[in-house]
Amino acid sequence: MRLLPALCLLALATSMDAQQPVRSRLKVFISIDMEGLAGVVNGPDVSPGGPDYAHFRAIMAGEANAAIEGALRAGATEVTVRDSHGAKNNILPADLDPRARLLRGQGSGAKNMMEGIDSTFGAVVFVGYHAKAGTPNAILEHTSTGNVVDFSINGVSLPEGGYNALVAGLYGVPVVFVAGDRAVVEQIRGLVGLIDGVAVKDEILDASNGLSPKAAQDEIRRVVEQAVRNRTRARPYKLNSPYTMVLKVKTERPLYPGATRVGPGAFTYTSPDLLAVLSAFNAMK
Numbered sequence: 001m002r003l004l005p006a007l008c009l010l011a012l013a014t015s016m017d018a019q020q021p022v023r024s025r026l027k028v029f030i031s032i033d034m035e036g037l038a039g040v041v042n043g044p045d046v047s048p049g050g051p052d053y054a055h056f057r058a059i060m061a062g063e064a065n066a067a068i069e070g071a072l073r074a075g076a077t078e079v080t081v082r083d084s085h086g087a088k089n090n091i092l093p094a095d096l097d098p099r100a101r102l103l104r105g106q107g108s109g110a111k112n113m114m115e116g117i118d119s120t121f122g123a124v125v126f127v128g129y130h131a132k133a134g135t136p137n138a139i140l141e142h143t144s145t146g147n148v149v150d151f152s153i154n155g156v157s158l159p160e161g162g163y164n165a166l167v168a169g170l171y172g173v174p175v176v177f178v179a180g181d182r183a184v185v186e187q188i189r190g191l192v193g194l195i196d197g198v199a200v201k202d203e204i205l206d207a208s209n210g211l212s213p214k215a216a217q218d219e220i221r222r223v224v225e226q227a228v229r230n231r232t233r234a235r236p237y238k239l240n241s242p243y244t245m246v247l248k249v250k251t252e253r254p255l256y257p258g259a260t261r262v263g264p265g266a267f268t269y270t271s272p273d274l275l276a277v278l279s280a281f282n283a284m285k
Contacts, residue, residue, distance in 0.1 A: 036180025070224030132159035138183035
């Protein structure tokens with residue numbers, strides 16, 4: 001007879017659990033580079049052999065953690081951080097917020113800085129990004145490698161953030177935030193629309209005038225939270241297929257199968273598959 005009240009309570013608890021709202025799944029993808037971090041101003045800052053590299057890799061982890069915290073405050077249920085600089089082994093795993101996953105290491109896929117992105121994600125965040133090669137009033141501006149003069153798809157000249165946004169767009173995922181110097185924030189907005197961003201520094205005659213790492217992290221945390229909350233305002237960045245690449249380089253690499261040399265240091269490649277175009281780019285850049 002004593003089991004009846006217990007069974008009634010169990011049934012009541014089960015009924016109440018069934019009435020609780022189920023939390024929506026929200027995955028956020030963070031791609032983080034180094035040249036656009038607070039305080040970075042020259043190549044040795046972001047090179048493993050540089051005297052201050054250890055300092056700046058700690059700042060990289062700090063900006064990543066700020067973005068993670070902002071995304072979680074906005075309701076993210078899962079956050080993936082893609083280490084996107086150089087050999088992609090800059091963030092020390094123990095330095096990253098344990099609530100996030102870290103995708104670390106070079107890999108061999110065409111997605112490169114966006115390895116791991118798929119249609120299960122709801123938003124993409126760029127941190128530590130820089131402007132494309134040749135951009136005026138920018139710090140450490142370049143496109144992928146120092147060998148690239150310009151890279152365009154369907155006539156649109158693209159920075160790394162531009163073609164990475166296209167990769168996210170393949171899966172219907174919008175870029176909602178960008179942090180770096182003022183030049184890259186304006187450049188990415190010019191491509192994907194007026195998304196949220198934090199300019200952590202300005203270029204002044206090749207010098208950096210910027211926020212302290214703590215101030216930059218505070219702003220990144222605050223604005224990423226805002227951007228993820230308002231993610232439905234952003235639209236995935238897309239260009240129409242087929243995709244025609246025009247690549248201009250300083251030193252020519254071996255010709256990728258299917259690519260055409262159209263002049264000294266200039267190549268084209270066309271495919272209906274964006275990842276095939278990026279494979280050609282990665283091989284000849």
